[in-house]
Amino acid sequence: MHQKITARSLTCACGGNLQLMQPLSVAPEALRQSLQDATPDKRQRGMWRYEALLPVAAKWRSHLQVGATPLLDLGEIQGIKLWLKDETRNPSGSLKDRASELVLALAAAFDIDEVVMASTGNAAASLAAIGAAQKTRVTVLVPRDIPVAKLAQIQAFGAEVHRIDGPYAAACKVAGDLAQARGALNRTTGLNPFTREGKKTCALEIAQQMNWQSPDWLVVPTGDGNILSAMAKGFADLKACGILQRVPRLLAVQTAAATTIAQSFDSSLQGGAPETCADSINVPDPMDLQAAVQALHHTDGQAVVVNDAEISEAVIQMASRFGVFLEPSSAAGYAGFEKLQQQGFFAAGEQVVLLGTGTGLKDLRVAIAAAESQTQPCLHPDDWQSLATPTAPFQEH
Numbered sequence: 001m002h003q004k005i006t007a008r009s010l011t012c013a014c015g016g017n018l019q020l021m022q023p024l025s026v027a028p029e030a031l032r033q034s035l036q037d038a039t040p041d042k043r044q045r046g047m048w049r050y051e052a053l054l055p056v057a058a059k060w061r062s063h064l065q066v067g068a069t070p071l072l073d074l075g076e077i078q079g080i081k082l083w084l085k086d087e088t089r090n091p092s093g094s095l096k097d098r099a100s101e102l103v104l105a106l107a108a109a110f111d112i113d114e115v116v117m118a119s120t121g122n123a124a125a126s127l128a129a130i131g132a133a134q135k136t137r138v139t140v141l142v143p144r145d146i147p148v149a150k151l152a153q154i155q156a157f158g159a160e161v162h163r164i165d166g167p168y169a170a171a172c173k174v175a176g177d178l179a180q181a182r183g184a185l186n187r188t189t190g191l192n193p194f195t196r197e198g199k200k201t202c203a204l205e206i207a208q209q210m211n212w213q214s215p216d217w218l219v220v221p222t223g224d225g226n227i228l229s230a231m232a233k234g235f236a237d238l239k240a241c242g243i244l245q246r247v248p249r250l251l252a253v254q255t256a257a258a259t260t261i262a263q264s265f266d267s268s269l270q271g272g273a274p275e276t277c278a279d280s281i282n283v284p285d286p287m288d289l290q291a292a293v294q295a296l297h298h299t300d301g302q303a304v305v306v307n308d309a310e311i312s313e314a315v316i317q318m319a320s321r322f323g324v325f326l327e328p329s330s331a332a333g334y335a336g337f338e339k340l341q342q343q344g345f346f347a348a349g350e351q352v353v354l355l356g357t358g359t360g361l362k363d364l365r366v367a368i369a370a371a372e373s374q375t376q377p378c379l380h381p382d383d384w385q386s387l388a389t390p391t392a393p394f395q396e397h
């Protein structure tokens with residue numbers, strides 16, 4: 001059985017990612033009841049409360065609670081109702097925990113003792129965290145320019161980590177070769193269809209938190225395109241079960257340094273930036289390209305490209321306006337929302353959900369640059385009275 005799910009056999013002959021199609025084991029009414037069951041035991045299971053829609057049994061889950069993250073009501077912005085699905089509350093601080101949790105449960109179920117992957121950082125950190133919890137050996141390959149906090153996090157969780165002298169694509173190539181050589185399971189996003197199954201639980205939670213309704217738009221920061229296609233899959237599963245009448249339109253937000261998915265969907269979109277502060281979505285050669293573009297077409301979606309100035313502003317705005325600190329790649333979603341909102345793209349009364357995919361604590365560079373530009377000289381304790389009157393009135397952003 002082990003041999004059947006090694007790296008090579010998980011990938012389509014064309015090299016692309018596969019889509020898992022599993023028959024439902026329960027009738028729609030029983031499924032609806034099982035999903036809607038809100039007993040404390042179900043809630044504590046996090047993403048595993050949706051076991052009926054998952055390809056691995058919940059008994060293989062880790063002791064970390066992945067999922068059951070809050071859907072924060074950010075209020076109304078010029079007639080648009082805005083929410084944030086706060087995935088920073090997951091054990092390692094990103095949405096990627098959902099995929100790692102599922103893949104490591106699969107490894108436990110099939111007695112696989114090593115999982116290998118390439119990652120821009122967050123997925124590796126999540127695999128390392130859940131690998132520690134599951135007592136499974138984890139080996140990760142990361143690109144040269146990984147933020148130092150992500151590298152430290154991976155190492156603290158005890159994974160074997162190697163920086164590859166090149167971009168993410170180079171790390172992916174090494175991960176494939178290494179998984180093959182060691183007979184390990186390859187969790188690399190876009191090469192393992194189980195990652196999409198784990199991430200789709202985020203869509204299931206959003207639908208449930210909105211009383212089994214879809215928002216009008218779901219805004220997804222996009223690199224490889226795996227989160228995007230996973231969101232589409234989750235909502236499509238609920239529609240296929242008869243639980244939802246309609247799915248949300250997906251809005252893919254890409255950095256101007258990596259626009260392949262956006263431009264494949266809409267060739268008029270411009271990119272061309274040589275680099276970006278949003279390293280997690282800096283994926284010029286996305287592995288889930290086909291599925292991502294399909295997700296945009298199937299949901300009547302849209303794509304938008306944002307530059308580093310817009311992303312940096314979005315990091316600060318999300319933090320100072322809403323109290324949520326996101327990493328640049330995650331705040332890119334808000335930058336895309338703002339950009340389109342200013343162009344009058346959304347209709348009055350529309351409901352928009354942003355995905356807060358990763359915490360800002362792991363990539364502080366943008367926040368540090370902003371803070372340094374405002375740094376004041378150190379105050380002598382005897383001079384505290386100079387602070388008695390605020391220099392500026394409190395401003396609600």
Ligand SMILES: Cc1ncc(COP(=O)(O)O)c(C=O)c1O
Binds near residue numbers: 122123223227280
């Ligand atoms: C914080 C964050 N947001 C968004 C993404 C993009 O996800 P995907 O590569 O599946 O498009 C990533 C991927 O690493 C990420 O870490």
